[in-house]
Amino acid sequence: MNTLSYGLLSMLSYAPFSGYDLMQKIQPFWPAKHSQIYPLLAQLERDGYIQHELVVQPDKPDKKVHSLTDLGREALSQWLSQPACPPVTRDELSLKIFCMNEGDPVDIQRLLEQRVEYCREKLVWFHAKSELFAHKRMDSSPGIVLLMRRALFSFQSELDWAEWALKELRGEG
Amino acid sequence: MNTLSYGLLSMLSYAPFSGYDLMQKIQPFWPAKHSQIYPLLAQLERDGYIQHELVVQPDKPDKKVHSLTDLGREALSQWLSQPACPPVTRDELSLKIFCMNEGDPVDIQRLLEQRVEYCREKLVWFHAKSELFAHKRMDSSPGIVLLMRRALFSFQSELDWAEWALKELRGEG
DNA sequence: GATGTCTATGTAAAAATTGATATATAGAAA
DNA sequence: TTTCTATATATCAATTTTTACATAGACATC
Structure with missing residues (x-):
């Protein structure tokens, strides 16, 4: 069984969901299209x-509303006892920054500005989600609280970097 | 032409490299095996x-030492003028944290400790690389300086999060 | 009434990625 | 001497992921 399959089981650990809902829920953690999810379900x-x-x-x-069986819940439990694979990130922006000498400085600045905007949107979304969640349960779903905080950490640090980089470029050019 | 192909051109923008070297150089930005790289070259x-x-x-x-042609350099330049695709991250740890209720708290703590260790190793590596690079050129390769700083930002924020999460879990359990 | 969007599920084909196998040189270690 | 590791290139098979095709109900807008 592959990681995405375990991911789907993980999403189902709190409540039953349709394939359509699962597809949307899993995006922040393991991007996948419905064409991959339906066959796996x-x-x-x-x-x-x-x-x-x-x-x-x-x-x-x-x-179709899917829910975990006892076997599914056992599979989750044994999966949690094994170490996790290292994270994989692929970002075209990195590759473009690497060779920024080859292009127009204005192009590079635009790329960074777009990343700033992207991070801001994500932060707004996660802040809103975070407040919504604070009103509901807290101790019943510690995992989601941890992940929310992590997303805020991560996008904030990326935003800080992109703004710092823009300042560097504008200071020089 | 796909993103990895452009990535290889990007790596060649400073100096010629063998396929073997390119494979190692591109890992931090766009993980790929040699079996994918050689055919693309x-x-x-x-x-x-x-x-x-x-x-x-x-x-x-x-x-075989590969180098950019004029056409390759032109391709890089026009590629830089187009917007970058949004970054894609897949992290099994997120999926496990999400359903942490299903497992032994000790298992979750171990997963976070492993992530802490992973981030520390990366930080040591990038700090070393960073110092090595400071002695060489600075203004000739601004892209690499930006990317180095970003890696430090990113792994530091992940480390901070993982340590915070461990403290939270230990405080409760 | 037509058109577009969101919800909802599925399959087929193409592309990207990983894992395995293969070969070969050189050096270090056992 | 054998074995292991690092360097170096290449192909094939399997898996994963994306893109495209296909259908359909409910609602809103034009």
Whole structure:
């Protein structure tokens, strides 16, 4: 079973969700398209880790709501006892910064400004999510609190860097 | 042409390198195996973006040293004028933290301790690289200076988070 | 009434990435 | 002498991921 499959089980650990919802929930941690998720959900069900019930909605299309089986919950538990693979990040911006000498300084500044904007949007989103969550439970889902804080740390540090870099470039050019 | 191909051109913008060296150089920005790199280098040469010369080494196996052509340098320049794709990060640790309720708290603490260690190693490496680089050029390769600083920012913030998270968990448990 | 968006599920094909196998030189260690 | 590691290049198979194709209900807008 691959990491994305375990990720789907992880998303289902708090509550049942449809494939569509799972796809959106897992994006911040392990980006994946629905074309990858639906087949994996079918396989997870074949293997007995999840089950589903059809939910009819009056205002929206019907959906399959997936939930963990006991076997699925056991699989999560044993997965947690194993070390995690190192994180993988691929960022085209890094590759462009590396060879910035080859291009127009204005282009590089625009790239950094776009990254600043990107980080600001993410920070707004996570701050809003963070406040929403503070009103709900706290001790029942410590993991989500930790991850929220981490996202804020991470995007803030990226934002700080991008703004510092812009200042450096403007100071020189 | 895909992002990794541009990344290889980017790595060649300062100096010529062998496929083996390119593979190591590009890891921090765009992880890739040699099995992916060698075919791309052959294609980049077919398309006229790079050329190579065979270098005989007395103490090591012969190598192909690749360098940018004018066309390759032009391609880099036009690539820099286009916006960068958003960064993609996949981290199994996030997925495990998310469902930490399902496992033994000791397991989660171990995962965080391993991440702390991972960040410390990276920080040591980048600090060493940073000092080495300060002695060489500064104004000739501003991109590398920016990227170095960013790596330090990024791993420091991840380290801070992981240590904070461990303190939280130990404080509660 | 047509058009677009969001919700919802699925498959097929293409591209990107990883893992395995293969070969070869040189040096160090056992 | 054998074994291991680092350097160096290359291909093939498997897996993962993305892109495109396909269908459909409910709602809003034009």
